[in-house]
Amino acid sequence: EAAQTLTFHLTNNNNGLFSVQPSVSATGILTYTPTANANGSATVTIWLTDDGGTANGGDDTSPTYSFTITVNAINDIPTLVINTGKIVLEAAGSQVISNSELQYIDVDHISSEIVYTLTSSTSNGTLYNGVSALSATNTFTQQDIDNGDINYTHNGGETTTDNFQFTVADILGGTVLGVQTFNLTITPVNDSPVFVSTPSNFGAEGVLYTYNITTTDSDLPANALTITAPIKPIWLTLSDNGDGTAALFGTPPDGAARSNSIIINVNDASVNIQQSYTLVLSYDISVPGNYPTIQQAIDASVDGDIISVSNGLYPENINFNGKEVELIGNSANPALVIIDGGLGSGAAVTFENGESASTSINGFTIQNGTGHSGVAAPFSRNAPSSGYYGGGIFIYQSSPLLKNIIVENNTLPVNNNHGGSGGGIYIGNNSNVTIEGPNTIIRNNNATIYRGGGICIDNSTVNIDGILAGGVLIENNNGGNYGGGISSFESTLNLTNVTIISNIVDGANGTGGGVYSLGSTLNQNMGTIINANSATVGSNDIQTF
Secondary structure (H helix, E strand, O other), rough: OOOEEEEEEEEEHHHEEEEEEEOOOOOOEEEEEEEEOOOOOEEEEEEEOOOOOOOHOOEEOOOEEEEEEEEEEOOOOOOOEEEEOOEEEEOEEEEEEEOOOOOEEEEEEHHHHEEEEEEOOOOEEEEEOOOEEEEOOOOEHHHHHHOOOOOEEEEEOOOOEEEEEEEEEOOOOEEEEOEEEEEEEEEEEOOOOOOOOOOEEEEEOOOEEEEEEEEEEOOOOOOOEEEEEEOOOOOOOEEOOOOOEEEEEOOOOOOOOOOEEEEEEEEOOEEEEEEEEEEEEEEEEOOOOOOOOOHHHHHHHHOOOOEEEEEEEEOOOOOOOOOOOEOOOOOOOHHHHEEEEHHHHOOOOOOOOOOOOOOOEEEEEEEOOOOOEEOOOOOOOOOOOOEEOOEEEEEEEEOOOOEEEEEEEEEOEEEOOOOOEEEEEEEEEOOOEEEOOOOEEEEOOOOOOEEEEEEEEEEOOOEEEEEOOOEEEOOOOOOOOOOOOOOEOOOOEEEEEEEEEEEEOOOOOOEOOOOOEEOOOOOOOOOEEEEEOEEEOOOOOOOEO
C-alpha cells in the first residue's frame, strides 16, 4: 500500500484562538497562526486517512490523537489613535484637550491604566488636570483626557506656539518608544491699548499744566496708536507724537472753571480705550477781596488753594476742616493780621480732620482763644476729661505747618477745678507738627491750673525750628503745674534756634518752668536757649521724668 496517498485531518475546540487554523502538511509539518491579541488553549484532534478505500473489509482511517496548543499572553504596548495638536485663541481661558485630539488605546488595559508622564510642560501657558497645574514629571491618564479634565490656559502673551512633551506607558510597563509631543497653535487676537501714565488731578490758575501721556500695545507687531482728547477745556492742547505718547498742556487763564472734565482716547484702529478724569484748579483766594471772613474762604476752597488774608482784625474762630490749603497773612509782620477768638468760643484756630503738612498757616497773630472742652475733645491719659485744650490753636491727629505766627493772650478756663492743656497751642494723638520762624512768638498764654502754658504735646512729634537764631521765642507763659513754656507727654520734641525764657509754673506742684518732659524724647539742637524760667517746687528750666 505504499502507493496510497495519506491525508491528515485536524479539528480543535477553540477556533477563535487562530486566524489560520492548525493543519498538518503531507510531510507531517504542523502549522497555525494565532489570532492577534488572543491567548488561551485549544485541544486539537488529528487523524489520518488513505485513498485505498474500505472494500473487502479494508480500513482507510487511523485512530484519532489529541494534543493541546497553548498561546501565552504578552503585554502589548499602548497604540496611538490620534495626536492632532490643538488650536486655541490667545488668552481664551481654559481649553479642553479632548480624546479626539489626543488618544492612545491598549488592548490589554482600560484607559485609566494608560499613563502619560510629562517630560516638559507648556511654557506660554499652563496645563491643568482639573484645577491642578501640571509640570514636568507629573502624570495623567487617558481616562483624564476622556473625562475632559486635561485643559490648557494660554498666558495672554504674544507667542503663537506652545507644546508639552510626554512618554506613554501602561501600568505593567509597556512603553511607547520615544518622547511624544503635543503641539498647541495660538491664534493671536487684537489686544486693547493700555494707558501707562496717570494724570495729575490738580492744577493752578495761571500755572502751566502738563500731562505727558504714555500708552502701549502688547500686540506683535505693535499696532499704530492714535491719541485724542475729545473732551477738555479750551485752554488745553493735545499734541500726539505718533508713537503712543502725547502731551496735554496749557495754562488756565484767570476765571477758568475750577472743575474740568477731561477724556483722553487711545485707538489702535480696532479698539478705543478711554481715560477720564477731573482736573481741579486751585485758586488764589483773597480775604476780604473774595470772601469777607477767613472761614468762608476756607469753606469755599479746595485742596491746593492759597488763601491770602489782608492786614486787619478778624474776630472769628476758624476750623480748617481737613482742607489742604495755605493760609497766608503777613509773614514779615504777623502782628498786622489778627485772628481773634475772643468773641466766639473754643480755640481760635482748629486742625482736627487729618490735615497734613500741605496745610499751613503763615503770618498771623492768634489771640484770645479759650480752647476745646475736654468733654467734646479727645484728651490723653494724663489729662482730666473736664479740662480745656489749646486756647490759641488746637491740633488733634493732624500735621499742619505753623509758620511766622504770634500766639498770645490765650487763656484756658477752669472747669470743675480742672485747668487745661496748652494755653497757647495743644498738639495731641499722633500728630506730627512743624513750627517755624523766623517770626514766631508764643507768649502770655495761660493753661491755668494744669500744664503747658505755651505748648502742650501728647503722644506726638513736634519740630520747632526758628530758622534763624532766636527765630522762635516762647516767653511769659504760665503752665499751672507742669511746663510753663512747653509740656511734653510721651512725645518727641526737637528744638532748633528756640529761645524759652521767663515762663512760669505757679501751681502748688509747679515744676519745669521752661520745659516739662514726661516719658518723652527731648532734643536740644543748635541755637536753643532755655533759662530764666521759674517753678514753684521743681526745676526752673527743664524737668524730665
